Amino acid sequence: MLHAARALPPRLPRRPPPAWRCAGPRALGTGRARRSEALAGAPLDTAAKQYSPKVQQLVRDIAGLTLLEVADLNALLKETLKIPDVGVMPAAAATLLPSQAAPQEEEEEVPLKKEKTHFTVRLTELKAADKVKLIKEVKNFIPGVNLVQAKKLVESLPQEIKANVSKEEAEKIKAALEAAGGTVVLE
Numbered sequence: 001m002l003h004a005a006r007a008l009p010p011r012l013p014r015r016p017p018p019a020w021r022c023a024g025p026r027a028l029g030t031g032r033a034r035r036s037e038a039l040a041g042a043p044l045d046t047a048a049k050q051y052s053p054k055v056q057q058l059v060r061d062i063a064g065l066t067l068l069e070v071a072d073l074n075a076l077l078k079e080t081l082k083i084p085d086v087g088v089m090p091a092a093a094a095t096l097l098p099s100q101a102a103p104q105e106e107e108e109e110v111p112l113k114k115e116k117t118h119f120t121v122r123l124t125e126l127k128a129a130d131k132v133k134l135i136k137e138v139k140n141f142i143p144g145v146n147l148v149q150a151k152k153l154v155e156s157l158p159q160e161i162k163a164n165v166s167k168e169e170a171e172k173i174k175a176a177l178e179a180a181g182g183t184v185v186l187e
Contacts, residue, residue: 119170120187123177124158130181137180141173154182 051059065073078085121141126134131154139150141161153159161184162173174184 117167118164119167120163121161121165121170121173121177122158122185122187123154123161123182124185125183126154126157127181133180134177134182137176137182141176158185 062070062073077083123134123138135147135150135154138154138161139145139147142150142153145153161177162170165173170186174186177184
């Protein structure tokens with residue numbers, strides 16, 4: 001079947017631009033062209049910032065320091081720049097008004113035992129008969145680990161399975177690993 005060619009509408013000639021777009025003398029100098037010229041020099045947020053070579057060298061030097069050297073650098077900078085040590089204020093204490101804080105000082109100070117919210121799950125021992133089940137469970141709980149890596153991890157106990165997990169998740173992992181024949185400690 002042949003398709004019938006559709007008739008296209010005739011092309012219209014281009015209209016000339018409106019008078020306000022024509023380049024001519026203007027009474028006021030607040031035109032669109034000047035605004036765009038002013039914005040052309042402004043840096044864009046998406047443009048990568050260029051840092052001086054001195055700053056780049058400082059960053060490379062600091063990145064190469066060990067943790068102890070960074071601590072020494074921090075102490076020396078505080079001493080040189082006379083920056084006082086400021087303790088971190090807990091969020092609850094920061095929201096109290098001074099009038100609310102005074103009665104607490106008068107009462108007996110009872111140390112509040114904070115409950116841990118994040119745990120580290122550590123596999124310490126395994127039953128040799130349940131080694132295969134335990135390897136499969138370890139593979140399930142550690143993302144990106146294959147069976148060979150999970151086997152090496154289980155054979156080199158004690159090992160950290162997951163760090164910085166919530167209490168509920170830690171309990172779930174502990175129950176699953178103990179059901180598979182492992183001994184788990186939450187830290």
